[in-house]
Amino acid sequence: MSAISFKIEAHEGTARAGVLTTSHGVIHTPAFAPVGTKASVKGISPEQLLSLGAEVVLANTYHLYLQPSEKIVQKAGGLGKFMGWTGPTITDSGGFQVFSLGVAFGKTISKFVKKTIEEEVEMKPAIYDEDIASQHGQLAVIDEEGVTFTSHLDGSLHRFTPERSVEIQHALGADLFFAFDECTSPTASYEYQREAIERTHRWALRSLNAHRHNIDANQKQAIFGIVQGGRHEDLRRESAREIASMGFDGIGIGGSFSKEDMRGALQAAMSELPEEMPKHFLGIGEPGDILEGIANGIDLFDCVAATRIGRHGSIYTRHGIIHLTGEKYKNDFNPLDSLSLPKSDFGLRSSDIRKSGGLTSTERFTLAYVAHLIRSKEMLGSIVCSMHNLGFILTLVAGARLAIIDGRFDEYRANFVRDYYG
RNA sequence: GCGUCGGUGGUAGAGUGGUCAAUUACAACAGGCUGUAAACCUGUCGCCCAUUGGGCUACGUUGGUUCGAAUCCAACCCGGCGCA
Numbered sequence: 001m002s003a004i005s006f007k008i009e010a011h012e013g014t015a016r017a018g019v020l021t022t023s024h025g026v027i028h029t030p031a032f033a034p035v036g037t038k039a040s041v042k043g044i045s046p047e048q049l050l051s052l053g054a055e056v057v058l059a060n061t062y063h064l065y066l067q068p069s070e071k072i073v074q075k076a077g078g079l080g081k082f083m084g085w086t087g088p089t090i091t092d093s094g095g096f097q098v099f100s101l102g103v104a105f106g107k108t109i110s111k112f113v114k115k116t117i118e119e120e121v122e123m124k125p126a127i128y129d130e131d132i133a134s135q136h137g138q139l140a141v142i143d144e145e146g147v148t149f150t151s152h153l154d155g156s157l158h159r160f161t162p163e164r165s166v167e168i169q170h171a172l173g174a175d176l177f178f179a180f181d182e183c184t185s186p187t188a189s190y191e192y193q194r195e196a197i198e199r200t201h202r203w204a205l206r207s208l209n210a211h212r213h214n215i216d217a218n219q220k221q222a223i224f225g226i227v228q229g230g231r232h233e234d235l236r237r238e239s240a241r242e243i244a245s246m247g248f249d250g251i252g253i254g255g256s257f258s259k260e261d262m263r264g265a266l267q268a269a270m271s272e273l274p275e276e277m278p279k280h281f282l283g284i285g286e287p288g289d290i291l292e293g294i295a296n297g298i299d300l301f302d303c304v305a306a307t308r309i310g311r312h313g314s315i316y317t318r319h320g321i322i323h324l325t326g327e328k329y330k331n332d333f334n335p336l337d338s339l340s341l342p343k344s345d346f347g348l349r350s351s352d353i354r355k356s357g358g359l360t361s362t363e364r365f366t367l368a369y370v371a372h373l374i375r376s377k378e379m380l381g382s383i384v385c386s387m388h389n390l391g392f393i394l395t396l397v398a399g400a401r402l403a404i405i406d407g408r409f410d411e412y413r414a415n416f417v418r419d420y421y422g
Numbered sequence: 423g424c425g426u427c428g429g430u431g432g433u434a435g436a437g438u439g440g441u442c443a444a445u446u447a448c449a450a451c452a453g454g455c456u457g458u459a460a461a462c463c464u465g466u467c468g469c470c471c472a473u474u475g476g477g478c479u480a481c482g483u484u485g486g487u488u489c490g491a492a493u494c495c496a497a498c499c500c501g502g503c504g505c506a
Binding site: 089096099111178283285306320325377382419 | 454456460463
């Protein structure tokens with residue numbers, strides 16, 4: 001008996017619309033989960049998230065473990081209660097930090113890279129060694145059993161294993177959480193990618209076993225396994241088959257990509273996954289990438305981009321991203337909502353608007369005003385832009401859902417992409 | 423009026439004979455950000471060509487010393503402070 005249930009309601013090609021039911025409420029899929037890494041979607045209150053149409057929030061194991069510690073979140077009654085969010089919650093396992101604090105630390109590599117360059121990746125030391133870690137300029141070092149971290153907050157040493165990650169995630173108490181994985185660099189060699197997925201598979205099994213041994217958590221929380229494999233389609237297929245066969249409640253598609261490799265890797269993984277399982281595309285994404293994911297059967301997304309670029313003064317518009325720090329916005333007195341997605345054009349009926357990006361009062365601010373807020377580093381500027389961007393993505397995804405139900409998703413996507421990237 | 427300290431690029435403020443078109447910060451301009459080391463980071467920032475590079479004009483003004491001056495000297499202009 002799984003802690004969640006997933007029902008697919010409509011199909012259009014490989015795209016589908018469904019309902020994911022958790023003990024904290026339902027998620028209408030495809031859905032986008034705003035990221036609140038440290039139990040806070042930066043600058044946005046739970047009420048505001050609801051008003052924007054969010055149904056689920058994702059937080060991070062590594063960050064909450066370091067601060068304030070999973071014990072405090074547990075005492076508060078779990079992640080949702082702690083942060084004042086009554087809806088469904090998700091936690092990531094800390095697997096992404098293996099990457100971002102590991103091989104990617106101090107480099108230009110992130111979730112996405114400009115282009116894929118093959119380069120030799122040195123084998124990681126089997127035992128954590130501070131000198132070796134600092135030589136590599138890393139805060140995380142991997143071995144077979146797990147990962148040793150240096151806290152980015154105070155430099156203290158910590159260790160995650162699959163069992164420990166699951167234990168922490170049980171304490172955090174999200175409705176849905178992920179197995180501990182290794183997110184690899186796209187610059188890693190094929191040999192390393194293979195070694196890494198095999199390790200990720202062993203960690204997945206260990207994560208699942210740790211979960212199965214906690215009867216209480218089993219009834220309340222669902223666990224998703226993560227498919228890796230870099231940009232190599234054979235590794236992606238192999239990883240998908242392996243992870244799908246283990247008995248997880250759902251699947252996450254992980255990894256760091258270059259733009260041109262994402263689609264192939266995604267499709268390779270999706271081709272091997274059972275239709276009935278809910279699937280989460282981890283860390284995605286930009287509007288076009290989300291639509292690509294939806295077209296290929298992804299049900300859940302999460303991404304920091306909306307809030308991060310918003311906080312830094314960039315906003316989504318129907319015709320692409322604009323930077324409000326640009327000189328031309330100093331004298332632009334059009335309202336921010338003139339750049340929002342028009343709800344009706346995106347298939348949203350008035351009955352849908354409440355849960356899919358209803359117009360908030362901040363949307364009536366002029367661009368000149370918001371640009372001034374950003375320039376003068378007023379926190380309201382970051383908040384308004386973050387809200388605008390979350391509203392934009394949530395509306396886009398809600399519109400996609402309705403389009404699938406109506407059987408016009410292809411057209412919906414084509415229209416959006418034409419305007420946004422054209 | 424006398425004395426004294428000071429006048430540097432959009433701003434603040436380093437530099438006190440060559441390595442200075444001038445540290446740094448801020449501002450400005452442009453860009454980046456995809457399971458948040460991120461209210462952050464990068465680039466440009468006197469003018470004109472150029473690919474490395476080169477030319478020109480600049481540190482209050484004018485003149486001088488010197489192979490060479492933002493830096494030393496003189497006069498003048500302007501500002502702060504003190505004394506009359």
